[in-house]
Amino acid sequence: MxxxxxxxxxxxxxxxxxxxxxxxxxxxxxxxxxxxxxxxxxxxxxxxxxxEPERLVAVEASRDGERSQAKSVHYLDLLEYQRQTPSLEALLPLQTDTVTLGGQRQYPANFAAARVSAGIWLWLGEAARPELGRGLLPGDSEPGAAPVAVIGADLWRRFLGADPAIVGSRLKINGVDTEIVGVLPGRLRFPMTQELWLPFQPPAGTLSRGEGYSMGTPQHVMALGRLRPGASREQASAELHQVAQNLATQFPANNRRVGALALPYAAWGLPDVDMxxxxxxxxxxxxxxxxxxxxxxxxxxxxxxxxxxxxxxxxxxxxxxxxxxxxxxxxxxxxxxxxxxxxxxxxxxxxxxxxxxxxxxxxxxxxxxxxxxxxxxxxxxxxxxxxxxxxxxxxxxxxxxxxxxxxxxxxxxxxQGRTSSRFARGLVWVQIALSSLLLLASGLQTYTVHQRLNAGTGARMEGVLTARLTLRTAEYQGSGEAVQAARAALWNRLQARLDEAAASAQARVALSTSLPGGGMIDTDEILPEGMTVQDGQYPEGGNYRINAGFFDAMEVKLLAGREFGPQDRADSLKVAVINQNFAQQHWPGQDPLGKRFAIVEGQTQKRIGPWITVVGVIPHVLQGIGRERGLRAANFYLPISQATPGAPADMGIALVGVPDNAASRELLARAVAQADPSLALEQVVSAEERQRIAHGGEDVAAAMYLILGLLTLGLAISGIYGVTSRAVQLRGQEIGVRRAVGASDGQLMRMLLGQALSLLALALPLGLTGGALALSGELGSSLPLGLGVLLVGTLISSLVLFSTWLPARRALRQSPTAALNSP
Incomplete structure (x- = not known):
C-alpha cells in the first residue's frame, strides 16, 4: 500500500x-x-x-395532509391531544406575538415575544437559567395574577441600558404596567426569535371551533410536547393522527380536513425547507x-x-x-x-x-x-x-x-482502442445534456430572482422611508364602536402630525394598510354590479385602505377619474379607486368610472356589503412580492376616512422625499409619539430595503444560482472541449485511412461536424427540456424561457462545433502516415 x-x-x-x-x-x-x-x-x-432536544416535539395542525403553519392548533383540539397522547410526557401551549415595550429614556419599541406555559422552562435546562431574578412560575398564569414578564439579556443591554435595578421595576408592555421579574441569557430566542416572555393565558371568550377550518385565529396556539423516555416521535404522530380523525368525525364542519403532525423541534415553523x-x-x-x-x-x-x-x-x-x-x-x-x-x-x-x-x-x-x-x-x-x-x-x-x-x-x-471512440461519443452526449440542463436552470433562476428583486412596483421607491404601526394597546383592541372610534381618531391625529413633520422636511405622506413592493396581499370576495354568481364562487380583489393624496405622494398617475379628498367622509358616498386589472377583469371594454361593486362579508353565511362607486383608475401597482399572483391581482383602494366601522388595526407609513437617516427616523418617531406616546413604529427601513426584505433572502438565492451557473459554464467549456476534442483525436487513424483512399479535407471536416451535429440533435433537446421542466411554474412569461433556450442552445452548439473543428483541423494538417500511426 x-x-x-x-x-x-x-x-x-x-x-x-x-x-x-x-x-x-x-x-x-x-x-x-x-x-x-x-x-x-x-x-x-x-x-x-x-x-435531550430529540425528545422535544413540535405539534402542528395539517390541512389535507399538508403542513400549514406553526400557530395552527386550535385550543379545543389541543385539550384533546393532551388527554389522548400517552407517548407525550406533556403537551403545552404557547403563543408568539409582537409587543410594544415602553422605554425609560427613549421612545417605545416593538419586540418579538412569546406567551409561555411555565412548565416549558423545565425542558430548556441551563439555556433558560436566569442571569438575574427568576423565570416564569405556574402562579403567574393564574387568573387575576399581577402582570409579569421576563426579558432576554440582549434586550436588557440594548434597550434598557443594562439597568442593574431592572428586576422588580415596572415597564409598559402594550400599555399595561408590567413587573420585570427576570433576565434570561442572551443566546436564548425561544421558541424561534423571541426575546421577551409573558405568562400564557388561555384564549379569552367563549371557545368555539368557528366557521370552517380556518387557522391562525386568536383561539389557535403553538404546541410543544416532550416525549416520554423510550417513546418515539412516530408513536406520538400515530396517536395524534388517531385523535385528529376522531375529532374530524365528531366535528366534520370544522375538522374534516384537519390533521396533526409531530415534528422535530428544529423543523418548527420552516415548512418550505424541504424544497x-x-x-x-x-x-x-x-x-x-x-x-x-x-x-x-x-x-x-x-x-x-x-x-x-x-x-x-x-x-x-x-x-x-x-x-x-x-x-x-x-x-x-x-x-x-x-x-x-x-x-x-x-x-x-x-x-x-x-x-x-x-x-x-x-x-x-x-x-x-x-x-x-x-x-x-x-x-x-x-x-x-x-x-x-x-x-x-x-x-x-x-x-x-x-x-x-x-x-x-x-x-x-x-x-480497447477499437471501442474508445464509441465510449467518447457517449461521454460527449451525456456532457452536452447535463451542461445544457444545468446552464438553463441556473441561468433562468438567476434571471427570475433578479427580475423580482429589481422589478418596479409602479410607485416611487427611491427616497422613501417606510415604517409600520400596529395598535397593540387595550383601547384599540376589539371590534366595538368605542374601539373603532378610537382607531379612527388615532389615524386622523397621526395624519395631522405626519403632515406637519413632512412639511418641515419638504416631503409627502402616504398611508396604506399595505405599502407597495412588500407585505401581504390582502384579499376580499367581491360582487361587481351586474355579475351573476354561481355556487357562491365570488371573485377576489385586493383590498387596501389609503389616505387622501396617497397616489400623488407615491407618484402614481391616474389613468381616469380622481383620487380621494376631504369630501370622502364616513357619511358620504362610498368610493374606491381600482387598478387596470380590476377594470379589465370585471368591465372589459367599458368605462369603469361610476361602476359599482360590493364586498362580500362572512365565510359560511355570506352577506353583501354596501355598494362602492368607482371614482378613479390607476395603472397596476405591485402589492406584496412580485410573483404571478401579485402581478395579476385585481386591486381596489378605499379611503381610510370611510373605514368606520372597520378602522384598520395597523398601517404602513411612507415618508416620501427623505433619505433613510437618523433625522428622518426621528421625524417619524416624534409624530407617532405626539399622536399616542404608548405606540411604537416597527420595520423602519427604506422602501428599497423593505422590498428586498419582503423577498425573504432571494438575493442570497440569486447569488447561489449565479455561482452554480458560473461553475457549470466553466465545467461545460472545459468538459465539452475535452471530451469532444478527445473523441476526434481517437479517430486519428480513421481520418488517415480515409485520406489515404482519396477523401478530401472538406469531406472529412463535413463528416466530423455532421456527426457532432447529430450528437447535438439528440442530447441538446433532452437537456433543454429537462431544464424547462425544472422551471415549470417559476416563470410568469414564456419569453424568458424561449430566450434562455436559444442562448444556451447557441452556446452549447458553438462549444461542440468549435471543439470538433479545432482538433479536426489539426488532424487534417497531419500527413496520412502520421495519422495512421497516431494513438
Missing part, C-alpha cells in the same frame, strides 16, 4: 498540468456538494442548547455528474498515454487487480485533495451565506440555525469524495488495465 501511494504521488507529480486540472475540476463539484450538505445540517441538526434542500441536493448531484464526466475524460486520456507502461508492468507479472488499484489510488489522492480544497471554500461560502441571510432575514431566522461547517457535512464530503473517486476512476482504470500486450508493446495502442 505504501508503495502504491508513493508511486501514485510520483505519477501525479510527473504530469502537474493534468493533476492540477483534475484537482480544480473535482474541487468545483465536491465543494458545492459539501456546501449543500452544510446547508442541510444547519437546518436539520441545529444548535439547540436544551437537554430548498431538495433543490440544492439536485443541483449538487448534477454538478457532480458533470465533474465526474470531465474528470473521467481526463483520466481516460492519461490512461491512454500510459498503456505501454501498464503493458510492461503486466509483462513483468503485475496482476490486473494491482494495476487497477494503482490507478484508483491516484484518483483517490486527487479526490481527497479536492475534498480538502472544497472543504475550505465551502466553509467560507457557509460563513458568507450566514452573514447574507442575517442581513436579509430581518430577525426572522430561528435562533438555532447557524450556517457553518458541521462534522456531519465533513463526513458527507469524505464519503462523496470516495464515491466520486470510484465513479470517476474505476472505468478508466479497468479499461486501461485490459491491455493487449503484443499490440501495446508494438505501437502503443491496446485492443
Amino acid at each position: 505504501r508503495d502504491d501511494l508513493r508511486h501514485s504521488v510520483q505519477a501525479l507529480l510527473r504530469h502537474p498540468g493534468h493533476a492540477l486540472l483534475s484537482l480544480l475540476t473535482l474541487s468545483c463539484g465536491l465543494g458545492f456538494a459539501i456546501f449543500a450538505a452544510g446547508i442541510y445540517f444547519s437546518f436539520t441538526a441545529g444548535d439547540l442548547p436544551f437537554p 430548498i434542500l431538495l433543490g440544492l441536493a439536485g443541483a449538487a448531484a448534477l454538478l457532480l455528474a458533470l465533474v465526474c464526466i470531465n474528470t473521467a475524460n481526463l483520466l481516460l486520456a492519461r490512461a491512454n498515454e500510459r498503456r505501454q507502461e501498464l503493458a510492461v508492468r503486466a509483462a513483468l507479472g503485475a496482476p490486473r487487480g494491482r494495476l487497477v488499484m494503482q490507478m484508483l489510488t491516484e484518483t483517490w489522492l486527487l479526490c481527497l485533495a479536492a475534498a480538502g480544497l472544497g472543504l475550505f471554500f465551502s466553509a467560507w461560502a457557509l460563513e458568507a451565506t450566514q452573514q447574507a441571510v442575517m442581513a436579509t432575514a430581518d430577525g426572522r431566522l430561528p435562533f438555532w440555525i447557524h450556517f457553518t461547517m458541521r462534522p456531519q457535512a465533513v463526513l458527507v464530503g469524505l464519503g462523496v469524495s470516495l464515491l466520486t473517486a470510484l465513479a470517476t476512476g474505476l472505468l478508466p482504470a479497468w479499461r486501461a488495465s485490459a491491455v493487449d500486450l503484443n499490440s501495446a508493446l508494438r505501437d502503443g495502442r491496446g485492443s
Whole structure:
C-alpha cells in the first residue's frame, strides 16, 4: 500500500498540468456538494442548547395532509391531544406575538415575544437559567395574577441600558404596567426569535371551533410536547393522527380536513425547507455528474498515454487487480485533495451565506440555525469524495488495465482502442445534456430572482422611508364602536402630525394598510354590479385602505377619474379607486368610472356589503412580492376616512422625499409619539430595503444560482472541449485511412461536424427540456424561457462545433502516415 501511494504521488507529480486540472475540476463539484450538505445540517441538526432536544416535539395542525403553519392548533383540539397522547410526557401551549415595550429614556419599541406555559422552562435546562431574578412560575398564569414578564439579556443591554435595578421595576408592555421579574441569557430566542416572555393565558371568550377550518385565529396556539423516555416521535404522530380523525368525525364542519403532525423541534415553523434542500441536493448531484464526466475524460486520456507502461508492468507479472488499484489510488489522492480544497471554500461560502441571510432575514431566522461547517457535512464530503473517486476512476482504470500486450508493446495502442471512440461519443452526449440542463436552470433562476428583486412596483421607491404601526394597546383592541372610534381618531391625529413633520422636511405622506413592493396581499370576495354568481364562487380583489393624496405622494398617475379628498367622509358616498386589472377583469371594454361593486362579508353565511362607486383608475401597482399572483391581482383602494366601522388595526407609513437617516427616523418617531406616546413604529427601513426584505433572502438565492451557473459554464467549456476534442483525436487513424483512399479535407471536416451535429440533435433537446421542466411554474412569461433556450442552445452548439473543428483541423494538417500511426 505504501508503495502504491508513493508511486501514485510520483505519477501525479510527473504530469502537474493534468493533476492540477483534475484537482480544480473535482474541487468545483465536491465543494458545492459539501456546501449543500452544510446547508442541510444547519437546518436539520441545529444548535439547540436544551437537554435531550430529540425528545422535544413540535405539534402542528395539517390541512389535507399538508403542513400549514406553526400557530395552527386550535385550543379545543389541543385539550384533546393532551388527554389522548400517552407517548407525550406533556403537551403545552404557547403563543408568539409582537409587543410594544415602553422605554425609560427613549421612545417605545416593538419586540418579538412569546406567551409561555411555565412548565416549558423545565425542558430548556441551563439555556433558560436566569442571569438575574427568576423565570416564569405556574402562579403567574393564574387568573387575576399581577402582570409579569421576563426579558432576554440582549434586550436588557440594548434597550434598557443594562439597568442593574431592572428586576422588580415596572415597564409598559402594550400599555399595561408590567413587573420585570427576570433576565434570561442572551443566546436564548425561544421558541424561534423571541426575546421577551409573558405568562400564557388561555384564549379569552367563549371557545368555539368557528366557521370552517380556518387557522391562525386568536383561539389557535403553538404546541410543544416532550416525549416520554423510550417513546418515539412516530408513536406520538400515530396517536395524534388517531385523535385528529376522531375529532374530524365528531366535528366534520370544522375538522374534516384537519390533521396533526409531530415534528422535530428544529423543523418548527420552516415548512418550505424541504424544497430548498431538495433543490440544492439536485443541483449538487448534477454538478457532480458533470465533474465526474470531465474528470473521467481526463483520466481516460492519461490512461491512454500510459498503456505501454501498464503493458510492461503486466509483462513483468503485475496482476490486473494491482494495476487497477494503482490507478484508483491516484484518483483517490486527487479526490481527497479536492475534498480538502472544497472543504475550505465551502466553509467560507457557509460563513458568507450566514452573514447574507442575517442581513436579509430581518430577525426572522430561528435562533438555532447557524450556517457553518458541521462534522456531519465533513463526513458527507469524505464519503462523496470516495464515491466520486470510484465513479470517476474505476472505468478508466479497468479499461486501461485490459491491455493487449503484443499490440501495446508494438505501437502503443491496446485492443480497447477499437471501442474508445464509441465510449467518447457517449461521454460527449451525456456532457452536452447535463451542461445544457444545468446552464438553463441556473441561468433562468438567476434571471427570475433578479427580475423580482429589481422589478418596479409602479410607485416611487427611491427616497422613501417606510415604517409600520400596529395598535397593540387595550383601547384599540376589539371590534366595538368605542374601539373603532378610537382607531379612527388615532389615524386622523397621526395624519395631522405626519403632515406637519413632512412639511418641515419638504416631503409627502402616504398611508396604506399595505405599502407597495412588500407585505401581504390582502384579499376580499367581491360582487361587481351586474355579475351573476354561481355556487357562491365570488371573485377576489385586493383590498387596501389609503389616505387622501396617497397616489400623488407615491407618484402614481391616474389613468381616469380622481383620487380621494376631504369630501370622502364616513357619511358620504362610498368610493374606491381600482387598478387596470380590476377594470379589465370585471368591465372589459367599458368605462369603469361610476361602476359599482360590493364586498362580500362572512365565510359560511355570506352577506353583501354596501355598494362602492368607482371614482378613479390607476395603472397596476405591485402589492406584496412580485410573483404571478401579485402581478395579476385585481386591486381596489378605499379611503381610510370611510373605514368606520372597520378602522384598520395597523398601517404602513411612507415618508416620501427623505433619505433613510437618523433625522428622518426621528421625524417619524416624534409624530407617532405626539399622536399616542404608548405606540411604537416597527420595520423602519427604506422602501428599497423593505422590498428586498419582503423577498425573504432571494438575493442570497440569486447569488447561489449565479455561482452554480458560473461553475457549470466553466465545467461545460472545459468538459465539452475535452471530451469532444478527445473523441476526434481517437479517430486519428480513421481520418488517415480515409485520406489515404482519396477523401478530401472538406469531406472529412463535413463528416466530423455532421456527426457532432447529430450528437447535438439528440442530447441538446433532452437537456433543454429537462431544464424547462425544472422551471415549470417559476416563470410568469414564456419569453424568458424561449430566450434562455436559444442562448444556451447557441452556446452549447458553438462549444461542440468549435471543439470538433479545432482538433479536426489539426488532424487534417497531419500527413496520412502520421495519422495512421497516431494513438
